[in-house]
Amino acid sequence: MDRLPVLPLGRVVVYPHVVLPMALTDPHAVQLIDEVVQGNKRLLLGVVRPLGGTEPPEGAVMQARADELYEVGTLGTVVRMLKLGDGSVRVMVQGLERARLVEVTPAEHWLVAGYQPLPNTLVEDARTEALKRTVHAQFSRVIDIAPYLGEELHEVLVGISDAGKLADFVAANLDLALPAKAELLAIDDVNRRLERLAELLGQELQVLEVGSQIQEKVRTRLDQNQREYVLREQLRVIRQELGEEEGEDELTELAGRLEAVGLHDEAKKVVDRELKRLRQMSPQSAEYHVARTYLEVIATLPWGRTSEDRLDLKAARDILDRDHYDLKTVKERILEYLAVRTLNPAAR
Numbered sequence: 001m002d003r004l005p006v007l008p009l010g011r012v013v014v015y016p017h018v019v020l021p022m023a024l025t026d027p028h029a030v031q032l033i034d035e036v037v038q039g040n041k042r043l044l045l046g047v048v049r050p051l052g053g054t055e056p057p058e059g060a061v062m063q064a065r066a067d068e069l070y071e072v073g074t075l076g077t078v079v080r081m082l083k084l085g086d087g088s089v090r091v092m093v094q095g096l097e098r099a100r101l102v103e104v105t106p107a108e109h110w111l112v113a114g115y116q117p118l119p120n121t122l123v124e125d126a127r128t129e130a131l132k133r134t135v136h137a138q139f140s141r142v143i144d145i146a147p148y149l150g151e152e153l154h155e156v157l158v159g160i161s162d163a164g165k166l167a168d169f170v171a172a173n174l175d176l177a178l179p180a181k182a183e184l185l186a187i188d189d190v191n192r193r194l195e196r197l198a199e200l201l202g203q204e205l206q207v208l209e210v211g212s213q214i215q216e217k218v219r220t221r222l223d224q225n226q227r228e229y230v231l232r233e234q235l236r237v238i239r240q241e242l243g244e245e246e247g248e249d250e251l252t253e254l255a256g257r258l259e260a261v262g263l264h265d266e267a268k269k270v271v272d273r274e275l276k277r278l279r280q281m282s283p284q285s286a287e288y289h290v291a292r293t294y295l296e297v298i299a300t301l302p303w304g305r306t307s308e309d310r311l312d313l314k315a316a317r318d319i320l321d322r323d324h325y326d327l328k329t330v331k332e333r334i335l336e337y338l339a340v341r342t343l344n345p346a347a348r
Helices: 027-038 126-145 153-158 163-173 178-186 190-241 245-260 265-280 286-300 313-323 328-343
Strands: 004-010 019-024 043-047 072-083 089-106 111-117
Touching: 004 027, 004 089, 019 027, 027 043, 027 072, 027 089, 043 089, 043 111, 043 178, 072 111, 072 178, 126 153, 126 163, 126 190, 153 163, 163 178, 163 190, 178 190, 245 265, 245 286, 265 286, 313 328
Parallel strands: 004 043
Antiparallel strands: 004 111, 019 089, 043 072, 072 089, 089 111
16 A cells, blocks of 8 residues: 655645645645655645644644544645745645545654545436536525635536536535535545535525625615715705805704703604704795794703792792783782692692
């Protein structure tokens, strides 16, 4: 059994027939790739498990141990390598076939392992065709609404007829959690792989569609707010040209005073309606001054404030005679009311 170098990868699964670009900075990873290229050899692309709920770092994880790898990886080859001046390399690796890692052991600077190929197993029937169509339709919809996928994937998707290649292409481009990606890599039965992929696509579509609805609501709200802002700015400029801007400032000040007096709900509805009418009137109109005076009076009333009743009839008579000439009948009615309140404080 051939023993090949293992490149442990964090957060990445390389599927068969998929070409993946990578940037490698670890000196041992760079050396491994260099030896593979120089020897025209293949390598095993391992997948590092999340440990303790924590995902491994992205890229090559050269310090990974054998027991930290998923059992199934990918037999791969390096199709292109570019060495950079800082010692790092840019490589493109291609997955060739699924491979079960066997007897993974440490060598001098990296792991080596034997492998057992895991070819696709497929009994193609009507169920296979139904699964292919389902996955094709679901992923096409994902491409339309997922922000992380480009429209050019539609053209690639149309050109894939092989069921196994379809499943691997979709799995490679779908934004799945690492355990789900590793699970799909380990399934050699194509029908089972398509079936599981359809479930994952359904979940992803639900998330994307809810997210799309939320974004649409936010966008609509922002558009409405922007529209109101533009209209208010236009209205402000028009009023400025007409010399009405000062009146608007005064109305804003009046609205603030009305808000501060503590109006009850019914009075607040009336005040809001009158303020809205005022803002639509010309300050030069007679009706404007009538409505404004009405609101000014409301703002001066003691809303929510009470004082202790003073029922001294002699003091009341002195005040009435001092401040109001004549009006004898009116004064008598007021004094009668105060007399009743003196005898029956609960009277209204």
